[in-house]
Amino acid sequence: MNTETAADEADDLRKAQEALAASDARFRVLADSMPQMVWSTRPDGFHDYYNARWYEFTGVPDGSTDGEGWNDMFHPDDQERAWALWKHSLETGEPYEIEYRLRHRSGVYRWTLGRAMPLKDEDGRITRWFGTCTDIDDLKRMEQHKEVLSQELSHRIKNIFAVVSSLIALSARKHPEAAPFARDLRTRVAALARAHEFVRPHTEVSRPTVGDMTLHAFLADLFRAYSTEDGSPRVVLKGDDAAFDDQAATSVALLFHELATNAAKYGALSMPDGIVTLTTENRDDRFILTWVEEGGPTISHEPTHAGFGSSLATLSVEAQLGGKLERKWEPQGLVIIADLPSTALSRRRAAIKANETL
Template sequence: MPDLEETARSNALGRYAILDTAPEPAFDDLVLLASRICEAPVALISLVGSDRQWFKARIGLAPSEMPIEQSVCRHALKQAGLFVIPDLTLDPRTSGNPLVTGEPHIRFYAGAQLVTSDGVAFGTICVIDTKPRPEGLTDNQASSLEALARQAMSQMELRRVIAERAETALRRSEERFQALANLVPGFLWSSDLVGRATWFSERWYEYSGQSEPEALGYGWQTVIHPDEREYTITGFRAAMDQERPYSREYRIRGKDGIYRWFMVRAEPIRDAAGQIDRCYGAVTDIHDLHELQQRQAVLVDELQHRTRNLLAVVRSIAQQTMTQTGSTEQFCDRFNDRLAALSRVQGLLSRSDKEPITIQALIQIELDAFGAAAMQARVALKGPPVRLRKVSVQTLALALHELATNARKYGSLANEQGRLWVSWDTYRGEDEERRLSLVWQEEGIRRPQEGSPIRRGYGRDLIEKALPYALKARTSYELSEAQLRCVIDLPLTDGAKKRP
């Protein structure tokens, strides 16, 4: 019996007429985006035939095709949705694949199906890594890969419609062509070489709200964003003058008055005498992808900003630790402890959009790092839920780390008689500014020798100098023979910064 899925896939590949075609920037751009977004060295647009898989676009892999027996993508076609194998060596479907056991030793695979409008999956856009990824893709990477798959299909739909349009034109069947054109998700159109429109598909009228008389000629330009009208028409005319394809991204107003981003592509068409006399084009909605790229740019800027700040903090910690330690071994131990605290707070910050950071979580994570969970009878935490500003978390966490370090080495957590109380509350200060007051109190401590850098070095400077400077905090640090009382009072809003 014939394999019905394989038959449907072969028919779809024939209908799209894309196998063994030349590289195209539209598809090359998509694998480049997939590689960068997913941070993977290899990205492919793979089409799966009966005896081979062929790559319409590829980055990081030399062959343009490979035998079907070596295809990982064929497995992705059997499962709806995103297909992920965190470690190819551990999956029985792929563990014996020559690409896994030999060069290039691929280990991770994630693919989103390319699905035709009639529901046939005939390929994937996928990313591959030579290292396993137990965590798979992030939510943003997964949704982005699926969005890129939809864009790849939109491009393939565009190619298919243009090819079928040529066929219907040869058969002089305008009615059949228009019926087909109205099936595509975007808009199709035709014009002369100076941009006077002669025809639009029905979807143009459905989206723009224009009537046919309003849209034909130069009327279509009225729904182009004012900032891009001149850019659009001059670019189109220049492309036609040079007898080359036209491609632009610009905003088009819908009948609801809202502008969306579209990719507009056009090809000049020659008549029987070989002269270019008209142009056919297609418009594809890329609004979601455009916004995704903008969000990505914002995230990159934020990451660069945080990285610069983080490096400055690390440099300061290193300088302070080097100043206050004697031997290289002491420096390494204390510097590593402080970097570990910095790493813990970065973990909290990375999840802060989904899990807001509270003062109790910040205190608990530092105490747990020093084994306080096993000393619950001697440690008491009390206070209401209080969310912290992201800008205050890093410096405050380092201060709490120094207090916890001292408590574990010299203070209340260093002996069975010690007790630690940490309490906090909020109140309204000047100008109704909301503030946090935290009290760290220890009893039964062993005060270190005079001049010890643990109690009188970096940690105390951080509390008494850095917190007031960086966070507009008010602090006190009182150390006696057997007790320590530290108070940290800081704003929970930016109100302090806005006062003249």
């Protein structure tokens, strides 16, 4: 190698080192200007860089959390979980995301959102991990406060249902002639209370044990009162399930409470061998619920007068859910078809549908 070639190579090496140093300096300035804590590790997960915000937040000496020292900064209850998830990301290359409590310089643990992504070379090998920690403690406290308020409001609503039911019972005692009306009114209030209990915000302790917040789970709970002595359902659910929330709970509860009550008084459920089949079907942008009674008294003709329960069922479907209600008085039993918009049962479904049309 001649002297001129060696000089050129040395000059190229110097320029490359200067470019690398300049790039590193720009990265540090950028990282230190960010509101988040920024960190970086080698491919094996060894932490070798933290920005100024990390040291400002934690108050620890520079370099004291290099390597695996970072794990000691987490709340003791979060350390094992954080380490296990980080190890999984290192082994698989999957992005790292976790919420944990990080020790603040004040000694208080604050909720933090940790995220990291791998940087890969042209061959797909991980060359470095870059991550951030974002202080979300204030947001967490706001969410917890909202949850407490929501639970308190739901508790008060539940008590209101109980008070209304008691007032109806007390009034009926003073007016025996109104006892049948009072009994029907109390069962409707009870149906509304069950609807509220199912869809209200819950903690893990108070959550209903009937299943997820779906239409089938809600209806199965509502119809449990009509089961046989051995617990077998007399209202059989079939077909497509659907997401379900408080948007439709009141209307659905009133509709099927009225249908089940009437079936128990006059229809299929009034006979020992009678049964009802409720089939639910997603059909394009509609959700169809078909109520079919069998094994009850034979129907000879359509009633000439619609009672309050029938009017309430129609109101629930057509005025509140935006659907259509059709009755067929077949000889073997009543058939009810409720044709609803597919967005009627949950806000989430409505939001998804709205986004699809944009």
